[in-house]
Amino acid sequence: MIAPFNDFGLTEQQKLIRENVLGLVRRVLPDDKIRALDAAGEFPFEAFAALAEAGWMGLPYAAEHGGMGGSAKDLAVFVEAVAEHYSSLASAWLTTTIYAGKHIELFGTPEQRARFLPGVIAGRTRLALALSEPEAGSDAASIRTRAELRDGRYVVTGQKLYITCAHVAHHLVTVVKTDPGAGRRGISILIVDADAKGVTVRPMETLGRRTTRACEVFFDGVEVALDRRIGPENGAWRNLVRCLNLERLCLAAAGAGNLRHVLAYALDYAQGRKAFGRTITEYQAVSHKLADIRIMAETARLCAYRAAEMLDAGLEPDLETSIAKVVATDNDFRGADLGLQIMGGAGYTMAHDMQRMFRDSRVGTIGGGSNEIQRNIIARLIGA
Numbered sequence: 001m002i003a004p005f006n007d008f009g010l011t012e013q014q015k016l017i018r019e020n021v022l023g024l025v026r027r028v029l030p031d032d033k034i035r036a037l038d039a040a041g042e043f044p045f046e047a048f049a050a051l052a053e054a055g056w057m058g059l060p061y062a063a064e065h066g067g068m069g070g071s072a073k074d075l076a077v078f079v080e081a082v083a084e085h086y087s088s089l090a091s092a093w094l095t096t097t098i099y100a101g102k103h104i105e106l107f108g109t110p111e112q113r114a115r116f117l118p119g120v121i122a123g124r125t126r127l128a129l130a131l132s133e134p135e136a137g138s139d140a141a142s143i144r145t146r147a148e149l150r151d152g153r154y155v156v157t158g159q160k161l162y163i164t165c166a167h168v169a170h171h172l173v174t175v176v177k178t179d180p181g182a183g184r185r186g187i188s189i190l191i192v193d194a195d196a197k198g199v200t201v202r203p204m205e206t207l208g209r210r211t212t213r214a215c216e217v218f219f220d221g222v223e224v225a226l227d228r229r230i231g232p233e234n235g236a237w238r239n240l241v242r243c244l245n246l247e248r249l250c251l252a253a254a255g256a257g258n259l260r261h262v263l264a265y266a267l268d269y270a271q272g273r274k275a276f277g278r279t280i281t282e283y284q285a286v287s288h289k290l291a292d293i294r295i296m297a298e299t300a301r302l303c304a305y306r307a308a309e310m311l312d313a314g315l316e317p318d319l320e321t322s323i324a325k326v327v328a329t330d331n332d333f334r335g336a337d338l339g340l341q342i343m344g345g346a347g348y349t350m351a352h353d354m355q356r357m358f359r360d361s362r363v364g365t366i367g368g369g370s371n372e373i374q375r376n377i378i379a380r381l382i383g384a
């Protein structure tokens, strides 16, 4: 039995979010289904639909846009709970509703909101955010995908890389260069239909997150109507930056959630495993590892919650969201590594879920602005 995490500081409603979401995802996506989806590299359609059916796609959107008007802390609690069951399901939810969908809500026209958000909230419309390219990952402003204005339309040509869920997306919120010589001041965002002529999507083989496939996306002369541009032409960089705090917060909450699962799984295994006539938790080398995972999980969620509370207070916690992202994702991977070690050979086999949690945790320090980039930001903000 795992000593419960203290829910001090959560409202009654947030406790209910956690309880309801965990109950739902455990029911609709039992562990054997996750194993099958992971092995086949298939998107969790049923669980995604169940989250929508229960109204959870609307959590991050304002009531006037048809959503539930959830706070940043509500989001953190929700994402942590989903990721505690299955982190890739959190990734599926985040990709549509936050990484791509928030651009439409925050910077789209009333017509764009009316056209796309009802489908997102109902679970009919899936989105992906297409920013990274072969020559532009951390240095995102150096993207080369070009959108040229021709005969009253944009014509998009270029390549994106590692685009989560592009293979199941209906629309790609695509970051393009509309003025290639102007650096950050030449960037725009377009909503491109994934089935438009000239779009090719190829899922890649990856270590983890196998159900929310990272994809290559090719644009070969893709025509996009002008009214599919989100925000001003050449003015998208500022909007991308404005979304960063919420994105980092969600990545931190997802890391914290996965780590809770790691802890429960490792503890359960260790308590049932004997070596040299004793349960292995009697060896301090093992029990200290479990204590360390608990410490890591606790610090990860506290950093995420604090950043969320600051966002809800209307502050701009650039430093705190970067810290939360680094702490939670570093802890997630290091904790999963410890969890695997605690299980010995069993942890290394595909017969147990620890290997999946280990694999799924690995991308946390790379994606969403790598942890090196977060440390650059933190160093700059503290004047180092």
Ligand SMILES: Cc1cc2nc3c(=O)[nH]c(=O)nc-3n(C[C@H](O)[C@H](O)[C@H](O)COP(=O)(O)OP(=O)(O)OC[C@H]3O[C@@H](n4cnc5c(N)ncnc54)[C@H](O)[C@@H]3O)c2cc1C
Binding pocket: 128, 129, 130, 131, 132, 136, 137, 138, 139, 161, 162, 163, 164, 165, 206, 209, 214, 363, 366, 367, 368, 369, 370, 371, 372, 373, 376
């Ligand atoms: C599974 C997965 C899913 C993803 N999903 C998406 C998605 O949905 N949409 C999207 O647009 N992108 C997505 N990405 C891309 C992701 O955002 C990039 O991988 C990430 O930004 C790093 O870019 P890169 O891989 O090109 O690495 P690079 O930028 O080439 O960096 C390589 C290494 O150098 C380090 N580095 C680079 N510059 C600096 C610096 N200035 N200081 C210190 N260290 C530095 C990096 O931290 C890293 O360790 C995804 C990636 C993965 C792996």
